[in-house]
Amino acid sequence: MNKMEWWKRGVVYQIYPRSFQDSNGDGVGDLRGICERLEYLSWLGVDAIWISPIYPSPMADFGYDVADYCGIDPIFGTMEDFDRMLQGAHANGLKVILDFVPNHTSNQHRWFCESRSSRTNSKRDWYIWHDPKSDGSQPNNWISYFGGSAWTLDENTQQFYLHSFLREQPDLNWRNPQVRHAMYDAMRFWLDRGVDGFRVDVIWLMIKDQNLRDNPVNPNYQPNQAEIHRLLQLHSADQPEVHDVIAELRRVLDDYDDRVLIGEIYLPLERLVAYYGKGLSGAHLPFNFQLIYTSWNARKISNVIEEYERALPAGGWPNWVLGNHDQPRIAARVGKAQGRVAAMLLLTLRGTPTIYYGDEIGLAKLDIPLEQMRDPWGLSEPGLGLSRDPERTPMQWDRSCNAGFTVGTPWLPLSRDHQICNVVALREDQSSILTLYRRLIALRREYPALASGSYFPVTADEDVLVYMRCHAQGGLLVALNLGDEERVVSLPAGIARAQICLSTHLDVQAVVADIRLRPNEGLIALPIPGRTSQCAVLRRG
Ligand code: GLC
Numbered sequence: 001m002n003k004m005e006w007w008k009r010g011v012v013y014q015i016y017p018r019s020f021q022d023s024n025g026d027g028v029g030d031l032r033g034i035c036e037r038l039e040y041l042s043w044l045g046v047d048a049i050w051i052s053p054i055y056p057s058p059m060a061d062f063g064y065d066v067a068d069y070c071g072i073d074p075i076f077g078t079m080e081d082f083d084r085m086l087q088g089a090h091a092n093g094l095k096v097i098l099d100f101v102p103n104h105t106s107n108q109h110r111w112f113c114e115s116r117s118s119r120t121n122s123k124r125d126w127y128i129w130h131d132p133k134s135d136g137s138q139p140n141n142w143i144s145y146f147g148g149s150a151w152t153l154d155e156n157t158q159q160f161y162l163h164s165f166l167r168e169q170p171d172l173n174w175r176n177p178q179v180r181h182a183m184y185d186a187m188r189f190w191l192d193r194g195v196d197g198f199r200v201d202v203i204w205l206m207i208k209d210q211n212l213r214d215n216p217v218n219p220n221y222q223p224n225q226a227e228i229h230r231l232l233q234l235h236s237a238d239q240p241e242v243h244d245v246i247a248e249l250r251r252v253l254d255d256y257d258d259r260v261l262i263g264e265i266y267l268p269l270e271r272l273v274a275y276y277g278k279g280l281s282g283a284h285l286p287f288n289f290q291l292i293y294t295s296w297n298a299r300k301i302s303n304v305i306e307e308y309e310r311a312l313p314a315g316g317w318p319n320w321v322l323g324n325h326d327q328p329r330i331a332a333r334v335g336k337a338q339g340r341v342a343a344m345l346l347l348t349l350r351g352t353p354t355i356y357y358g359d360e361i362g363l364a365k366l367d368i369p370l371e372q373m374r375d376p377w378g379l380s381e382p383g384l385g386l387s388r389d390p391e392r393t394p395m396q397w398d399r400s401c402n403a404g405f406t407v408g409t410p411w412l413p414l415s416r417d418h419q420i421c422n423v424v425a426l427r428e429d430q431s432s433i434l435t436l437y438r439r440l441i442a443l444r445r446e447y448p449a450l451a452s453g454s455y456f457p458v459t460a461d462e463d464v465l466v467y468m469r470c471h472a473q474g475g476l477l478v479a480l481n482l483g484d485e486e487r488v489v490s491l492p493a494g495i496a497r498a499q500i501c502l503s504t505h506l507d508v509q510a511v512v513a514d515i516r517l518r519p520n521e522g523l524i525a526l527p528i529p530g531r532t533s534q535c536a537v538l539r540r541g
Contacts, residue, residue, distance in 0.1 A: 006095060007197070007260040007284060008317050009451045010047025011347070011441055012354040016325045017051055017076055018062060019394045020357060022406035029394070029405070031077040031085045037397075038085075038092045040423060044360065044434075045441035048095035050199045050262070052325055054082070055101075058108050060168035061376055062392075063099075064201060065106035069186035086194055095196035097260065102183050102249075103202045104169040111182075112170050119157050126179050127170050128162035129154075130212065141214045142236050147227040147381040150236070164205055164236070166376055174206050174245055184252045191253065197260030200249065203275070203283065204265045207242040209235035226377075226386055238271055247281040260284050262319075269311050276316040285319045285352060291345070292327050296334045298482045302460035305349065305467070309455055318351025323359055329391045330356075332365030337520035339364075340433055340504040341480050344522035347440040348469065348478045350455040358395055360437040361426055365390050366415045374412060396422040431506045439502055443524065449476045458492050464517065468492070476501070477525045481517035489515040491527070498525035 021033030031054065041049060053063035054076040063073070072082050089096045105112055115123040130139035132153065139160055142150040144167075151160040152167040162171045172179050187198065215231035222229075246263065253259045263275050263283035275286035290304045312318055322330045322342055331339035339362050346353045368389045373379055378387020389412055396418040397404030403418040415421065426434035444450040453471035460466070463483030469476050477498060481487050491498055491514055499511050504522040515523060 004452060005258065005260075006047060007352060010095070010352065011045070011444065012048045012050055012097065012262075012352060013041060013044070013046040014050045014324060014354055014356050015052065016357060016392055017054055018411060019392050019405075021395065021397070021404075022408065022410075025406060025408040026075070027406050027408040027411045028075050030075065031072070031081040035081075035085045035088050038088050038094065041094060042092040043427075044438055045445070046094070046355065048097055048196065048260075049089060050097040050354070051099065053099045053101055053201075058106055058168065060106070060166050062374075064101055065104070065108075065166065065169045066101050067106040067108045068110075069183070070189045083193065090194070095260075096194075097197045097199055097262065098190055098195050099201060100187065100198040101201040102172065102174070103205050104163065104165060104171045107168045107170055111172075115170075116154050116157065116161070119159065125176050126173055128173050128208065129157075129159045130162070131159055140212050141231065142212075143215075143228050143231055145226075145228045146377045162208070164202070166380075171205075171208075175210070175241075180245070180248065184248070187249070187252050191256050191259060196258070197253065197262065197284075198249075199262040199264065199287075200283070201264055203246060203263035203286075204238050204242060204267055205236070206245055207239045208237075209239060224384060226381060226384060238267060243274065243277055243282060246275065246283060247277055250277070250281055250283070262287060265289075269307055273311045273313060273316065276313050280313065280315055285317065287321055287354070288319050288351070289321055289327075291320060291322055296338065296482055298463050298465035298480065299460045301345070301482075302457060302465050302467075305455065306457055309350070318349070319354065320346055320349050320351055321354045321356075322346050323356040323391065324354075325356070325392055326388055327391060329363055329365060330359055331362050332390065336362055336364060336433075337484070338482060340436055341482060341520060341522045343433065343437055343440060344478065344502075344504055344524070345465075345480055347437075347444060348450055348476075348524060350453070350469065355437070356391075358393075360434050361396060361421055361423060362433040363393065363396070363415060363421065364417075366393050366413065368393075368413060372413060398422050398424040436504055436506055439506070443502060447471075447476055448473045459489065463487065464489060466492075466515070475527060477515075477527060478522070479515045479517055479525070480522040481520060484519040486519060487517045489517065491515060495527040498527050500525050 017029050020029040021037050022029050023032035055066045056068040056071045056073045057063045057065050072079050086096050111123050111126050114121050115127045138149050138151040144150045145165050153160050163169050164171050213235045215234050218232045250261050253261050261283045262285045265275050265286050275283050294300050294304045330342050373387050375387045375389045393412050394405035394410045394414050403414050403422050426432035449469040449471035453469035456468040456470050458466040464487050466479045497513050500508050502524045
C-alpha cells in the first residue's frame with residue numbers, strides 16, 4: 001500500500017478561500033487564515049487541500065477570472081503568505097493542489113488588453129475573435145454558461161470575442177502554440193515553488209470546433225433550466241483535440257515528482273472516462289460528479305457505481321465528489337440525517353474522495369435574498385435558483401460573533417445555526433458529524449480494504465445499499481440506509497457474523513449475525529471469522 005501514490009490513497013479537501021478563514025477583518029478569507037487552520041485539517045486527517053483560485057483577479061467570477069497566473073491577489077495576501085502556507089501545509093503532511101484556469105482569462109489580463117488593442121496585435125490570435133455575420137450579428141449561436149450570447153462585440157476593432165462564461169472572461173485560443181507555452185510556463189512557476197498539483201477548471205471546454213459551427217437545439221430543454229441547456233454543446237465543448245492539450249499539460253507535470261492533475265468535467269460517463277487519456281496520458285483524476293446528479297435512491301446509486309467501475313479504463317483510478325463551490329450542499333440536497341450516510345458513502349467507495357469544506361460540519365442551505373446575492377450566475381439568470389452563494393457561505397469555527405470566520409462583515413451571510421454548528425462545538429461532541437468524518441477518514445487509513453480494496457456490490461433496493469470492499473488483508477462490509485425506516489439485511493452468504501466497526505450514529509460496536517440498520521443509518525462491519533475468505537466466497541457466488 002505504501003507504493004500507492006498519495007493522490008490515490010489520500011483524501012482531498014476543497015477550500016473555497018474567500019469563505020474559509022479571514023485573518024485581517026475585511027470579511028473575505030485569505031492565505032494567513034488558511035495557515036491558522038492547518039492544524040484543524042491535519043486533525044481531521046485529510047491528505048491534500050485544493051484551493052480555489054487565489055490569483056490576482058477583478059473578482060467578476062470570484063477568482064475564476066484570472067488577471068495574472070503567477071501572482072496572488074492582495075485580498076488573499078502576498079506571495080510570502082503563499083509560500084508560508086505551502087510550507088506550513090507540507091509540515092503538517094498536507095499536499096497543496098491549486099486551481100488552474102486555462103480556458104479563459106480576465107478581460108483585465110494584460111494578454112487580453114493587448115489582444116483587443118488592434119486586429120494586428122501580436123496577441124490578437126491568443127483569444128477567439130471573429131467577424132460579425134453580414135447582418136452584424138454574432139458569429140454563431142453559442143450561449144454563455146451564465147446565460148446570454150457567448151460573444152461580445154469589441155467596439156474598437158469591430159470583431160466579436162468568445163466567452164464561455166462572463167464577458168469579463170474571454171476564452172483563450174488553445175489552438176495557438178504561444179498560448180500553450182505561456183500557460184505551461186505558468187504551471188511550472190507553481191510547480192517549481194512546490195505545489196503538488198492542479199485542479200484544472202472546465203478542462204473539457206478548452207478547445208472549440210475549428211469552424212465554430214452552430215450548436216444544435218436541445219429538444220428536451222425546459223424553460224426552468226439555465227439558458228445554456230437550450231442548445232446541445234456539440235461544437236463548443238469536448239472536442240477530440242482537447243485530449244492532445246491535456247496530454248501536454250500532463251507532460252508538464254510529469255517532469256516533476258509525484259504531482260497530480262485533476263480535471264473538472266461535466267459530461268456523461270462514457271465521455272468522462274476518455275479524459276484519462278490514451279494509455280492514461282490525460283488527467284490522473286477526471287472529477288467524477290455522478291453522485292451529485294444521481295437521485296438519492298440506493299438502487300440508482302448502486303447502478304451508477306457499477307457503471308462507473310465498468311467504464312474506467314484499465315489502470316484508471318476512480319474518484320468521487322459529493323459537492324463543490326458550484327453545487328448545492330449535500331446536506332441541503334438530502335437533509336442533515338442523510339448527510340451522515342452520504343459521508344460514509346463518499347469515504348468508503350473505491351477511489352479518491354473530495355470533501356467540500358463545511359460538509360464535515362453539516363453546513364446546509366442558507367437562502368440568500370436577491371439583494372445580498374453575489375454570484376454572477378445567480379444575478380444574470382435570476383429566479384431559477386442558480387445562485388451558488390448558498391454553498392459558499394463562511395466556514396463556522398466557533399460560537400463567537402461571525403462564528404470565528406471574521407471580525408469584520410462576512411462577504412456572504414453565515415448560516416443561522418452557527419451557534420451549534422461549528423467546529424469547536426462539534427469537535428467536543430463524540431456523536432457529531434465532524435467526529436464521524438474524522439473516524440471515517442481514520443478508518444480509510446487503518447483498513448487497506450477501504451484505501452485500495454476492490455468494490456463488490458452485495459445488494460441494493462430503493463433505500464438500502466450494501467457493498468463490500470475486498471482486500472487480501474481483509475474485507476469490509478458497508479451497509480447504508482438511505483431511508484427513514486428500520487431495515488434488517490442478512491449478511492452475504494459465507495459470512496456468519498460481523499463486527500460493527502462504525503455506525504453513522506457513532507454508538508454501536510457489536511458483533512452481529514445480521515445487519516440491523518436504524519433509520520438514516522450507515523454501518524461499516526468487519527466480517528468474522530475469516531479475514532480473506534469472505535470476498536472469495538462472494539466472488540464464487
Ligand atoms: C468552473 C468553476 C466555476 C466557474 C467556472 C468559470 O466551473 O468551478 O466556479 O464559475 O468554471 O471559470
